[in-house]
Amino acid sequence: MTDSLRVATFNVNGIKARLPRLIEWLEETQPDIACLQEIKTQDEGFPAADIAAAGYQAIWHGQKGFNGVAILARGERPVEVQRGLAGEPEDEQSRYLEADVFGLRVACIYLPNGNPQPGPKFDYKLRWMDRLAARMATISAEEVPALVIGDYNVVPTDRDIWDPRALADDALMQPESRNGYRRLLNAGWTDALAVHNPRGGVWTYWDYQASAWPRDHGFRIDHALLSPELADRLVAAGVDKAYRGREKASDHAPVWVRLTR
DNA sequence: ATGGCTTTAAAATAAAGA
Numbered sequence: 122m123t124d125s126l127r128v129a130t131f132n133v134n135g136i137k138a139r140l141p142r143l144i145e146w147l148e149e150t151q152p153d154i155a156c157l158q159e160i161k162t163q164d165e166g167f168p169a170a171d172i173a174a175a176g177y178q179a180i181w182h183g184q185k186g187f188n189g190v191a192i193l194a195r196g197e198r199p200v201e202v203q204r205g206l207a208g209e210p211e212d213e214q215s216r217y218l219e220a221d222v223f224g225l226r227v228a229c230i231y232l233p234n235g236n237p238q239p240g241p242k243f244d245y246k247l248r249w250m251d252r253l254a255a256r257m258a259t260i261s262a263e264e265v266p267a268l269v270i271g272d273y274n275v276v277p278t279d280r281d282i283w284d285p286r287a288l289a290d291d292a293l294m295q296p297e298s299r300n301g302y303r304r305l306l307n308a309g310w311t312d313a314l315a316v317h318n319p320r321g322g323v324w325t326y327w328d329y330q331a332s333a334w335p336r337d338h339g340f341r342i343d344h345a346l347l348s349p350e351l352a353d354r355l356v357a358a359g360v361d362k363a364y365r366g367r368e369k370a371s372d373h374a375p376v377w378v379r380l381t382r
Numbered sequence: 383a384t385g386g387c388t389t390t391a392a393a394a395t396a397a398a399g400a
């Protein structure tokens with residue numbers, strides 16, 4: 122038991138293909154809580170035994186082939202609060218999982234990509250952001266120490282990408298996407314990584330294509346948002362960038378925050 | 383670049399990603 126908590130998010134891009142990378146990241150960085158996205162497996166395919174062997178208990182919300190989220194905790198089982206977001210009963214995509222663990226409310230999110238835009242996928246993204254905002258307002262009203270952490274699929278500002286022109290037409294950069302993100306900040310949530318890097322220039326994703334990683338052509342789309350009750354406990358935030366350069370890496374690097382207990 | 387990789391699903395291509 123240390124005097125601080127490390128909470129991290131990692132879009133693994135397929136938990137089966139990424140299992141060795143995931144396990145070594147857990148063992149090397151020892152987050153107290155780890156939220157995963159794009160596990161890309163049905164519930165029965167989740168490698169719970171391997172994760173338990175690394176010291177973590179988990180809950181997960183899987184789906185065949187794509188999407189899928191999980192919450193892992195070191196030596197403690199997350200207590201599930203909610204899976205999925207209200208407001209669209211026909212939505213069967215596994216993108217939201219919420220739990221109580223280590224005295225925190227933790228929501229693990231995989232916000233829709235939204236490409237191509239305009240189009241139905243972009244419309245779904247914007248509706249999903251509305252539904253997320255509604256849930257976050259409810260959590261805020263509970264006045265609990267909370268964080269909503271994961272892959273938001275939004276580049277918040279032009280300082281959060283190596284070249285804004287490169288993705289100008291992308292769903293991640295559109296004013297509607299950015300407005301949806303800014304609305305969460307305006308409601309009182311704190312972007313932990315931005316607080317510790319006010320000038321930007323910090324990336325969490327590098328495309329597999331076009332030598333994006335060796336050229337450091339990245340952008341920031343994985344975020345940790347802290348409720349007012351938790352923001353004062355923020356000690357540090359960062360990116361485990363080196364993991365992007367390992368063999369068979371995900372195209373995302375993990376993002377972490379350190380909080381006082 | 384309506385796709386330069388990569389993963390999944392599933393048996394050859396196709397969808398999805400960002």
